[in-house]
Amino acid sequence: xxxxxxxxxxxxxxxxxxFDVYSQNTKKLDSILTAYxxxxxxxLKVKTANALFDIYYWVDPDEGLKLAKNTLKxxxxxxxxxxxxxxxxxxxxxFSRRHNLDSATYYLNESLDKFTQLNNxxxxxxxxxxxxxxxxxxxxxxxxHFEIDKNLEYYNAVKKDSALLLRLRKMKANVYMRQTKYDLxxxxxxxxxxxxxxxxDQRELLGCYTTIGNLYNYIIDDENSIKYQKKALEIxxxxxxxxxxxxxxxxxxxxxxxxxxxDESLKYLFESLxxxxxxxxxxxxxxxxxxxxxxxxxxxxxxxGMDYLNRSIHYSQNIVKxxxxxxxxxxxxxxxxxxxxxxxxxxxxxxxxxxxxxxxGNIDDLYLAYQNKTKALKxxxxxxxxxxxxxxYKNVYDSVYNMAKTKEIxxxxxxxxTKEKEQQIVLQENEIDLLEQKNKVSKLQxxxxxxxxxxxxxxxxxxxxxxxxRIKRNKLEKEKVDAELTFKRKELTTHxxxxxxxxxxxxxxxxxxEEFKKSEDIQQGYQQLIRTIDFDLKDxxxxxxxxxxxxEVHTNFNSNVKQRFPNVTANELRLMALLKMNLSSKEIANxxxxxxxxxxxxxxxxxxxxxxxxxDSLQDLILSL
Numbered sequence: 001x002x003x004x005x006x007x008x009x010x011x012x013x014x015x016x017x018x019f020d021v022y023s024q025n026t027k028k029l030d031s032i033l034t035a036y037x038x039x040x041x042x043x044l045k046v047k048t049a050n051a052l053f054d055i056y057y058w059v060d061p062d063e064g065l066k067l068a069k070n071t072l073k074x075x076x077x078x079x080x081x082x083x084x085x086x087x088x089x090x091x092x093x094x095f096s097r098r099h100n101l102d103s104a105t106y107y108l109n110e111s112l113d114k115f116t117q118l119n120n121x122x123x124x125x126x127x128x129x130x131x132x133x134x135x136x137x138x139x140x141x142x143x144x145h146f147e148i149d150k151n152l153e154y155y156n157a158v159k160k161d162s163a164l165l166l167r168l169r170k171m172k173a174n175v176y177m178r179q180t181k182y183d184l185x186x187x188x189x190x191x192x193x194x195x196x197x198x199x200x201d202q203r204e205l206l207g208c209y210t211t212i213g214n215l216y217n218y219i220i221d222d223e224n225s226i227k228y229q230k231k232a233l234e235i236x237x238x239x240x241x242x243x244x245x246x247x248x249x250x251x252x253x254x255x256x257x258x259x260x261x262x263d264e265s266l267k268y269l270f271e272s273l274x275x276x277x278x279x280x281x282x283x284x285x286x287x288x289x290x291x292x293x294x295x296x297x298x299x300x301x302x303x304x305g306m307d308y309l310n311r312s313i314h315y316s317q318n319i320v321k322x323x324x325x326x327x328x329x330x331x332x333x334x335x336x337x338x339x340x341x342x343x344x345x346x347x348x349x350x351x352x353x354x355x356x357x358x359x360x361g362n363i364d365d366l367y368l369a370y371q372n373k374t375k376a377l378k379x380x381x382x383x384x385x386x387x388x389x390x391x392x393y394k395n396v397y398d399s400v401y402n403m404a405k406t407k408e409i410x411x412x413x414x415x416x417x418t419k420e421k422e423q424q425i426v427l428q429e430n431e432i433d434l435l436e437q438k439n440k441v442s443k444l445q446x447x448x449x450x451x452x453x454x455x456x457x458x459x460x461x462x463x464x465x466x467x468x469x470r471i472k473r474n475k476l477e478k479e480k481v482d483a484e485l486t487f488k489r490k491e492l493t494t495h496x497x498x499x500x501x502x503x504x505x506x507x508x509x510x511x512x513x514e515e516f517k518k519s520e521d522i523q524q525g526y527q528q529l530i531r532t533i534d535f536d537l538k539d540x541x542x543x544x545x546x547x548x549x550x551x552e553v554h555t556n557f558n559s560n561v562k563q564r565f566p567n568v569t570a571n572e573l574r575l576m577a578l579l580k581m582n583l584s585s586k587e588i589a590n591x592x593x594x595x596x597x598x599x600x601x602x603x604x605x606x607x608x609x610x611x612x613x614x615x616d617s618l619q620d621l622i623l624s625l
Contacts, residue, residue, distance in 0.1 A: 046075050046083035053090045057097075058241055061279070065094050085114030089127055099283050099320035101134050108134070125155055125164040132171055137283075139323040139360035141175050148172045166195040166204050173211050177218065178324065180363040185215045206235040206244055210251065217255055218364065225255045243284075246275035250288050257295050265295060286315035286325045294332040302336050309333045327356045327365045334372040338379065346376035554580060560625045565610055572606055575599075579622045 036052060039045045049071040056064030068090040075083030092108035095101070108131050115123040128151055135144040152168050155161045169192035176185035189212045196205040213228035229251045236244035253268035269292050276284035290312035296305030309332045316325035330353040337346040353369035370392045377386035551558065554577075561568055561576060568576070578588045585599045592599070607618050 041074055041078070043078060043080050043083065046071055046078065046080055046087075049074075050083065050086045050090065057090070057093060058239075058243070061094055061097060064090070068094060081114055081118060082120075085111050085118065085120075085123065088114065089123070089130070092127070092130055096130060096134055096137070098280070099137065099322065101138055101321070104134050105131065122161060122164065125151065125161060126167075129164065129167050129171065132168075136171065136175060136178075137320075137322060139178075139362075141178050141361055145172070145175050145179075148175065162195055162199050163201065163204075166192050166199070166201065169195065170204065170207055170211060173208075173215070177211070177215055178360075178362055180218070182215050182219050186212065189215060202235055202239065203241070206232050206239070206241070209235070210244070210248060213248075213251055213255075217251070217258070220258070222255055222259050226252065229255060242275050242279055243281060246272045246279070246281065246284055249275070250284065250291065253288070254291050257291060257298075262295055262299055266292070269295075282315055283320045283322060283325070286312050286320055286322065286329070289315070290325065290328045290332055293329075294335070297332065297336045297339065300339070302339055306333065306336050309336065323356050323360050324362060324365070327353050327360075327362065327369070330356070331365060331368050331372060334369070334376070338372060338375050341379060343376040343379035347373060347380075350376060557625060564625070567609060572602075572609065575602055575606060576622050576625075579619060580625070582619075582623070 033052065036045065036048050039048070049067055053064045053067050053071070056067060068087050071083065072087035072091065075081075075087055088107045088111035092104045092106075092111060095104035095107065108127055112124065112127045112131070115127060128147070132144050132147045132151075135147065148168050148171055152165065152172070155164045155168070169188050173185045173188035173192060176182070176188060189208055193205065193208040193212070196202075196208050209228045209232035213225050213232060216222075216225035216228065229248050233245065233248040233252065236248055249268045249272035253265045253272060256262075256265035256268060269288055273285065273288045273292070276288060289308045293305045293308030293310075293312060296302070296308065298305075309329050313326060313329035313333065316322050316329055330349050334346045334349040334353065337343075337349065350369050350373035354366060354373070357363075357366035357369055370389050374386050374389040377383070377389060557577065557580060558573060561573060574592065575588070578591060583591075585596050585603075589596045589599045594602075603618060610618070610621065612618055612621060
């Protein structure tokens with residue numbers, strides 16, 4: 001009896017104490033494990049063992065494997081179905097983490113059968129999620145997508161299970177990422193993030209931030225990518241989750257590679273690789289060695305780069321058997337052979353890349369394979385086939401990176417950030433209410449105190465002053481957040497005004513075109529229409545009207561610019577106004593009727609005039625005015 005009570009208390013501790021207690025206090029973990037080993041063979045011992053697996057899964061997976069095998073054996077001896085189902089689930093999770101997907105699928109299906117017999121809805125959903133994860137790791141994205149939607153519908157409409165909905169949404173975001181549907185991926189990741197915050201699941205929030213960081217990396221938004229990767233890394237360090245730390249170090253290394261900060265990139269990557277090798281995380285090793293190899297090839301250390309790329313291909317093809325990682329390695333090695341002027345080898349590798357990328361539906365890497373093949377064919381002098389491949393590359397590229405997707409991602413980001421600001425306001429208002437209530441209590445206590453408690457009154461008065469100051473600070477913070485929200489609404493108004501003006505001009509041209517169509521002298525009407533368009537593009541009144549709208553929305557912007565930078569010309573002020581609206585270079589070029597190259601030169605001259613260093617952002621400066 002005493003032994004059963006002891007194990008029961010251990011079980012409660014395992015579930016209630018935070019993860020980092022165990023990861024940092026091995027003595028306490030050892031004492032729990034000793035108590036477990038000395039306990040009699042019963043169902044409480046099985047429950048304790050399954051709970052201990054959840055700790056070992058993160059800190060020492062191989063020890064967790066031994067524990068799960070022993071637990072499965074004991075559960076069979078006791079004929080304890082819940083123990084059998086849970087032990088099989090844990091074995092499936094272990095083998096999935098090790099990328100032994102055949103074994104993972106076998107144990108997870110065994111677990112699913114048992115949990116179905118027990119009618120345990122939450123555990124059934126979890127096991128299905130782990131099976132979907134195995135499909136994802138195999139590169140079977142369409143099948144994974146189908147299973148996600150089927151389970152989302154059930155757990156959203158019937159069971160209302162937030163923890164499962166969170167995992168499924170996050171997985172769907174990752175599937176969309178592999179299918180290069182980045183706008184949809186970011187939408188799902190933001191939904192998952194909201195759920196993770198509501199249920200205060202730090203581990204899943206870490207995963208959401210990691211996914212968002214990766215999605216921004218793919219759309220070449222390095223600033224947001226690094227921002228979310230650092231958020232994920234911070235949570236990983238708090239949890240002392242070495243696997244998560246390795247993943248996000250790897251992601252940061254990848255992002256710094258793209259902004260050509262190669263030394264910083266290698267620092268992150270080698271730290272990540274060291275942890276992955278310690279944990280025997282073969283999938284992470286495949287990814288990190290690929291990025292290191294690609295970096296060395298990019299910086300013309302080609303032989304060294306090819307060694308890492310070949311190592312990556314070995315892991316991805318023979319150990320983790322992940323087709324996506326395999327394509328990455330092949331594309332990296334193809335680039336190396338092109339640099340070495342070995343087009344035949346490059347074409348052979350690019351053909352393999354194209355075949356695999358097509359088979360898993362990964363367009364992002366497919367276009368890179370076509371691009372590499374085009375370069376190799378040019379080296380061979382086969383310009384006809386090179387042109388054919390270039391067209392294929394261009395078609396695939398345009399399908400991935402089109403303007404509509406970019407705008408949708410920007411819209412989702414703004415909505416998400418605005419929602420976060422609104423949540424901050426609600427929290428601050430609640431805190432102000434609480435402080436004011438405390439203030440009332442403090443006043444009541446002071447009125448009841450007698451003259452002999454002057455010293456105590458002094459302390460209370462001091463505390464009251466502190467409360468009042470805190471209330472004041474919170475109110476100021478609230479005003480600041482309100483101002484930021486107002487600014488965002490003004491930005492949206494500016495876009496609406498701009499679109500309204502554009503549509504007004506287009507409608508006018510449409511009416512004139514209809515008139516010319518009915519005219520007998522079509523040629524004269526055509527020439528008049530061209531002159532009208534030219535006139536409208538150059539008409540200063542259009543800009544004056546637009547400037548009037550802009551000043552109404554962005555009050556004092558022009559005067560602030562002139563005050564801080566008196567040498568700014570009228571044309572430069574126009575450019576700054578359009579940058580203030582957060583428009584793209586292409587949109588600004590269309591409005592000013594100049595080329596995008598002209599916009600680049602104008603921005604460069606403006607940076608020089610405003611004396612902005614290369615490290616500082618012109619956009620940030622203008623947005624602050």
